[in-house]
Structure formats: C-alpha cells, structure tokens
Amino acid sequence: MIKEFRLPDLGEGLTESEILSWKVAVGDTVSLNQVIAEVETAKAVVELPSPFAGVIKELHEQPGSVVEVGKPIVSFEVADDAGASPSTPSGALPAKAGESVVETPKREPNLVGYGAVVEGSGRPARRRRNFAPAVEPVETQTAAAAEPAETQPAENTVERPRSTPPVRKLARDLGLDLARVPGTGPGGLITREDVQEFAGHAGEPATQASEEPVSTGTRPGERETRTPIKGVRKHTAAAMVQSAFTAPHATEFLTVDVTPSLELLARLKNSREFAGIKLTPLTLAAKAVLIALHRNPALNSRWDEENQEIVTFNYVNLGIAAATPRGLTVPNIKDADALPLTQLAQALTALAETARAGKTTPADLSGGTISITNIGVFGIDAGTPILNPGEAAILGLGAVRTLPWEYRGEVALRQVLTLSLSFDHRLVDGEQGSRFLADVGAILAEPGMVLTMV
Structure with a gap:
C-alpha cells in the first residue's frame, strides 16, 4: 500500500516550510518516528519524523523547495494493516485490479518533537520535552475547503x-x-x-517586479546580488x-560604571561553585533584569488586543536575541526567574550554542515575556531596540568601555557601559520604565544593592 505524508503545520499557524535536506533516499527502509528530513520554518530548523514504517517510494520535493502546509512531500510503501478489512479504507479511492491504494492517514505526526501516533494508543510518542501541544492533522483543517459546495452544512456558509x-x-x-x-x-x-x-x-506591486532572472550568487561582472x-x-x-x-516604542538610555560587576565576575570565576561555568557581563545583566522585574512588573506584561486586557506574567521567560547564520532569532529561557545564578549561566550558554548550531526549536522561540539584546559584542555602545512582538520591553547592552569617570570625587579610568531600554508605551509609563532601568543600572554598578531589593 502506498501512503503519502503531507507537510504538517509545525506550530503556531505557520503556512510553509523549506526542505533543507533529506535524511533518506528512495528505496530506503525507515522505521516509525525515524528522522527523514530537516526543514526550516519561519522560526527554526527542525527535524521531521517519519509517520510510517516502510520503504521510501518517492520524494516529492527537492532540498531548497519551499512547501506549503498540506502538500505531499514523501510517499511510503507500507505493509497492509494486519487484520484489516478488505473494504476500501475511508478517504481512499477504490483500487482496480493490480493497483495499489494511495491513502493519506487521518493521524499524521503533527508537530516536530512528537512522533506519529502509535496504532491503538490514541496519543503521540514524545521524543523531546517542552514542545507545544499537537495540532489537528492537515486533512481535518482543510476538509471544509475541499468538500463540494452542495455537501457543506448550511451553518458553514457564513463562517x-x-x-x-x-x-x-x-x-x-x-x-x-x-x-x-x-x-x-x-x-x-x-x-x-x-x-x-x-x-x-x-x-x-507584482506588476512592477523586475523580469530579470533572480541571482542568488555573485558572478564576475554582476552589479547586484538578489537573495530570496x-x-x-x-x-x-x-x-x-x-x-x-x-506598539508605540519609547527608548531610554543609562550609562553606568560596571567596574564592580566585572570585579565580581572575576571572583566568581575563581570560585569552586562556578568552576567550568561560563560567566559574562550578560550573565549578571540577565540576573539584574530578573530582580528588577519583581519591583517593576509592568515590564513583564502583554497587551491583549482581542480581549482588551493587559496580561501581567507571574513568571519570566527571558528572551536573548541571537544572531545566527540564518538570521536573528530570540529564543527564551523558560521560568528564568526561578533559576539561581549558576543555572542561569548554564542556560545562557546552552541557548547560545543551540542557536549557533541552528537547532533552536519552535517551542524555544515562543512564549517570551521580555528580552535582552547584547549589541555590545559587536562594539556598539547603544541603540533603539525594537520590541519582540507580544512583549512589553527589551533591554540593549552596549559595549564595555574603559573611560574617564567620576569616582569618589576624582576622575579615574573605569569600566563603563550604556543600557538602552525600549518599551511599549501602552503598557509601561515613563516612570515605570525609568525605575526599572535605574534598578538594573544600580545592580550592575554595585551588585551589593541587591540586598536592598529582595
């Protein structure tokens, strides 16, 4: 029996994905939930598990193809179900003598990270934690559109x-x-x-588009390069x-002497508790943000337009903007406010390594409540960050500079950086944003100030 596997919705209503590579070839025998392809959604590169155990009959799409959700991408030759009725399966066309039945399963693997539904179990086999709940199969979602008009229920005509x-x-x-x-x-x-x-x-408009062929590379004599x-x-x-x-953006800046924070980092790196753990100014800045949010919860909220409500989160999923070869992503650390400094440092390191490897999952990219962008690693002092959609604030960390600075009534060379805070002015008033930024700056300027805040 030949069965087709259609590209599923890989989460959050995404409508298309790009086939990056096939992990199988025509003629290969695959097992249930074996990784058969690597695909890139609009958010992340993810692995696609096999919905069947059988032989690869045909690969419908080539690497580099952008495929819409619901289109067939691979066909399998599978054994007939044991004890199956000789009648034609539901949804399949009757087979003539000598022909096979092409059937699309009613339950396919519907989200990367979940395997195919094991027959008789009624639930998907988990492969990794922290993925979003499974979604309905493509056939269920598109059935109303595919059904002839005369068979549509009357109540569906005005949807x-x-x-x-x-x-x-x-x-x-x-x-x-x-x-x-x-x-x-x-x-x-x-x-x-x-x-x-x-x-x-x-x-x-499309009518004004150039009719010249698109160039995705640079050749001698070419004056421009076009990338899809x-x-x-x-x-x-x-x-x-x-x-x-x-979101109406407002941005505020604060330049602080972070010499005490850098001295603290040096001491922590030599301590037994932090042996083997990577510590950077971002580590302390992240912890400062988490502490400041407890005093300024308006910056950890979301504007719910549909329900006309302000949603204030009682947890913090801390997003960290990451520049990757595939573009900017903002994965987040779930419940970062519950982590001690050691675990927060480890989570930041793991997040960065996963992002650079292009293995960030859709679940890691969703659900953020506030973000940090570390523009200082590029030698930039300050900027006006754009909010991650659905979040109330984003903090930019500038480069640490050795500058002349007022210190104990004299001018001395100190380690200085600039903080840039952008916030949604619908959710955060100027006073609230200023107090939050001042709290973060106070902690970085003198880590001992934490004792007065918690």
Missing part, C-alpha cells in the same frame, strides 16, 4: 475568513476587513503576507514591521 489569531490581530491593527483580503495559503488561508500586501506594506526572502529572515522582517507599527 469568518480562515486565518490565524496573529494574522487577525494584524488586520485589526491595520484597520482591515479580513473578508476583503484574498487568501493565498492552503485552502484559502489568509497569511500575514496577504494582509500586508493588501494594506500596501508588502513593497512594490524566506525562512527566518522573512519571519523576522514581518515580526519587526508588526511590532514597529503596532
């Missing part, structure tokens, strides 16, 4: 346009009626790009546009 919650929110923010926006996604799904193009934010916008870069661009045009 709202198909889209995801973030896309509906973007449409509301731009003042658009989704019913007027044509959907180009699977089954007519309205994507973020559809909304942005309809609103006039998607650049030049996709994957992480495409998601980052859309997220930053949404954030910049949705």
Whole structure:
C-alpha cells in the first residue's frame, strides 16, 4: 500500500516550510518516528519524523523547495494493516485490479518533537520535552475547503475568513476587513503576507517586479546580488514591521560604571561553585533584569488586543536575541526567574550554542515575556531596540568601555557601559520604565544593592 505524508503545520499557524535536506533516499527502509528530513520554518530548523514504517517510494520535493502546509512531500510503501478489512479504507479511492491504494492517514505526526501516533494508543510518542501541544492533522483543517459546495452544512456558509489569531490581530491593527483580503495559503488561508500586501506594506506591486532572472550568487561582472526572502529572515522582517507599527516604542538610555560587576565576575570565576561555568557581563545583566522585574512588573506584561486586557506574567521567560547564520532569532529561557545564578549561566550558554548550531526549536522561540539584546559584542555602545512582538520591553547592552569617570570625587579610568531600554508605551509609563532601568543600572554598578531589593 502506498501512503503519502503531507507537510504538517509545525506550530503556531505557520503556512510553509523549506526542505533543507533529506535524511533518506528512495528505496530506503525507515522505521516509525525515524528522522527523514530537516526543514526550516519561519522560526527554526527542525527535524521531521517519519509517520510510517516502510520503504521510501518517492520524494516529492527537492532540498531548497519551499512547501506549503498540506502538500505531499514523501510517499511510503507500507505493509497492509494486519487484520484489516478488505473494504476500501475511508478517504481512499477504490483500487482496480493490480493497483495499489494511495491513502493519506487521518493521524499524521503533527508537530516536530512528537512522533506519529502509535496504532491503538490514541496519543503521540514524545521524543523531546517542552514542545507545544499537537495540532489537528492537515486533512481535518482543510476538509471544509475541499468538500463540494452542495455537501457543506448550511451553518458553514457564513463562517469568518480562515486565518490565524496573529494574522487577525494584524488586520485589526491595520484597520482591515479580513473578508476583503484574498487568501493565498492552503485552502484559502489568509497569511500575514496577504494582509500586508493588501494594506500596501508588502513593497512594490507584482506588476512592477523586475523580469530579470533572480541571482542568488555573485558572478564576475554582476552589479547586484538578489537573495530570496524566506525562512527566518522573512519571519523576522514581518515580526519587526508588526511590532514597529503596532506598539508605540519609547527608548531610554543609562550609562553606568560596571567596574564592580566585572570585579565580581572575576571572583566568581575563581570560585569552586562556578568552576567550568561560563560567566559574562550578560550573565549578571540577565540576573539584574530578573530582580528588577519583581519591583517593576509592568515590564513583564502583554497587551491583549482581542480581549482588551493587559496580561501581567507571574513568571519570566527571558528572551536573548541571537544572531545566527540564518538570521536573528530570540529564543527564551523558560521560568528564568526561578533559576539561581549558576543555572542561569548554564542556560545562557546552552541557548547560545543551540542557536549557533541552528537547532533552536519552535517551542524555544515562543512564549517570551521580555528580552535582552547584547549589541555590545559587536562594539556598539547603544541603540533603539525594537520590541519582540507580544512583549512589553527589551533591554540593549552596549559595549564595555574603559573611560574617564567620576569616582569618589576624582576622575579615574573605569569600566563603563550604556543600557538602552525600549518599551511599549501602552503598557509601561515613563516612570515605570525609568525605575526599572535605574534598578538594573544600580545592580550592575554595585551588585551589593541587591540586598536592598529582595
């Protein structure tokens, strides 16, 4: 029997993914949940498990192809189910003599990190922790669109346009009626790009696009290089546009003498408790942010437009902006406020290594409540960071400079850095932002100040 596997929604309503590489070839025998491909969503590079045990019959897409959710990507030849009824399986076309039945399973692996549903178990086999809950199979999501009009129930004829919650929110923010926006996604799904193009934010109209072939490399004599916008870069661009045009940004700066913090780091590195643990100024800055949030909870909140509520989080998922070969990502450390300094340092190191390796998962990229961007590693003193969508604040760390500084009534050479805090002015008043930034600066200028804050 031949079975097709269609590209599933890999989380949070993503509509497409790029096939980076196949881990199998035609003719290979694979087992259930064996990794068969590496794909890149708009957020991360993830591994795709096999939904069947069988033989690879056909690979429908080549590496580098961008595939829409719901399209077939691989076919398997599998053994007939033991004890199966000779009748045609539900959803399959009757087979003629000498032909096989092509059937798409009703339950496929629906999210990377979860294996295929084991027959009779009714639940997916977990492979890794901390992934988002499984989603419904593609066939269930697109069945209404594929069903002939005469068989549609009467109550389904007046349903709202198909889209995801973030896309509906973007449409509301731009003042658009989704019913007027044509959907180009699977089954007519309205994507973020559809909304942005309809609103006039998607650049030049297609009729004005150049008819010259796109160049993805540089050859002798070429005057320009063109790179397709996709994957992480495409998601980052859309997220930053949404954030910049949705949340009213305000940015404040504070320059502080962090010599005491650097001296503390030197002492900690020589202590037994921190042996083998990487410590950097970012480590102390992250801890300072977590402490300051307890005194200024407004910066750990979210604006819920749909329900007209301000959601204040009683936990902190600390995002760290990471520059990777595939673009900017902001993975976060879950419940960072519950970690002691040793574990926080280890989590920061693991986060950075995973991001550089391109192995950050969708779960690691979702659910952040506040972020830090360390622009100082690039030799930059200060900037105006753009908020990660759905968060109230982001703190930028500048480069540590040796500068003349007032110290105990005299001028001395001290280690100085500038903090840049951007916040959503709908959620955070100037006073709240200023107090938070002052608390972070006070801790970094004199770590002993923590004793007066906790």
